Amino acid sequence: MIAVLLVLLALPTSGCCEAVWTVYDWGSKGNILKNPVLVQHAPHGPRSEVVYRHSVEGTVVFEFRGGPGPAVLLTAGVHGDEVWTVIALLKLLDALSPTSVIGTVYVIPAVNPAGLAANSRLVDGVDPNRTADIPGSLTWHLVRFALSHRVKYWLDMHCGSGVPRQGALLTDEESEFVDELARSSGFVPLVKSAPRGSIRSVARRFGIDVITLEVPRDAGPSGVERAYHAALAFLRLTGALRRGQSRTPASGSANVTVPVLPAIVPRRRLG
Template identity: 30%
Template sequence: MTQLNLPAEQPIMKEHIENELTTFIAAEQQGPAVLISAGVHGDEYEPMVAAAELAATLPGILTRGQVTVVTVVNPDAYGHGTRQGSDGLDLARICPGSLNGSISEAYAARISSLIEQADYYVDMHTGGLTYEIHPLAGYMLHPDESILDIQRQMARCFCVPVIWGTDYRPEGRTLSVARDANVPAVYLEFGGGTGFRRPVVDTYVDGVINLLRFLGMVDGKVSRSPEPYWLEDHRPDSGYLQGKMPSPADGILMTEVALGETVRAGQCFGRIFDPVSGASHSVYADVAGIVFLKRAIVKVKSGDALGGHFAHY
């Protein structure tokens, strides 16, 4: 991999400015501008806690550059505890949005503007209430090789077991805004379902601080995990989670695999049972790979994504 070339430095005055949603932290020394976001979806809670903890921690340790932390990108969706806002729109599908549009479109425009002003971007997620996800760091397979290489290095800083590069062509995402602005960007996925998972918060907080060490913005040695499972999948919509393993029928999902488990081609992933009709349908892994996605809501309808597993294509 090539060496990281930091952007041109701008003088920064030491300050700490915040409101209820966004915290801006600047060190005395000039350096890169990093944007960290959580709450693109209103039912992904651990990233919001991680963002709040980073906003509280970074003023005491940031030695160079500036960090902007958005704790809740779409407070309307958070208020309803749903993936979408009250307008029914998924903010992660409508970027760059419009300040004159609906409420989600306006919030999409605000985060898109912050992305375009950043030098590096990290978007933190979980599987929400619907899915559970094995810890991973992902990025778009940017057509600019120099940006793609930086994204690979950024992803490695989070010390998660899976790194996933996917199709760069989807539109409407926070990462597509970063792609178009040539801002190196990664996203994080870990956890989901009901209940609060402290390891998600700790992984994200530690990972962001480690990334800032890598960028020379926080003192200390950069950590590296053992060699992760690393997959780059150039197929169209390869990163579209909601399209993975569609259910063949309505019913109750009973999965037979665990997150992180390596499955064989043809192994049973789970079974759909309809208690009304008595019908049962089994779902099988089409290729060998690591299970990274499982549906957490057991009641499913035909076409719902049941889960997914990685494989080398």
């Protein structure tokens, strides 16, 4: 453990206006380009390529640092057969410029690489969005990540059946913020109790309000566009996005892999 701490102390510190990516070993790894829907519609920018290349090692997390401000989290791909919102966040990754961010924005477009590779909703036969209260599970790690990084706003993106054509924003109770996001995105706000063990129910216990975004499962590429613009609206409403954000990804270096067991690999950054 002392050796690991020394390596961490030796790593260069990061400043404002950069994007850093990290691979977390949360028990799900896979070649997400084996997913037939994803491979057909996948964007191919410098940051989305990082996700394709390194999801075989674990869950890739991008961190856009813009100086003081709120910590905001966007996630997709908890269920491996819900691909349209994954593509939306991959598109967002390539569009965001660190200089457009206020505070810190975390983007996890492929939470469950193994599920995406298998195009499966389940992990070892179990719905991962019912196990966030089970220590060591994939979504348990995800909630712990949000807690440890002091996330204030969280948009968890899915594709569902029986969802309104416009898409839905699911919350535990009505709020002005959700109503404003609905007006900005065109999604329908729905108050619906979160199932036991779901990300939303467990995060709420710890004081994190999660909005579950759902596009129709059969939405196709139009679902990608709707989810993408809803994610941008979410960032603007949380105060995490400056006006006139650039759609041209910067270049640079960036990665540190942080498995559950202590292990460090060289850090790089991608601007």
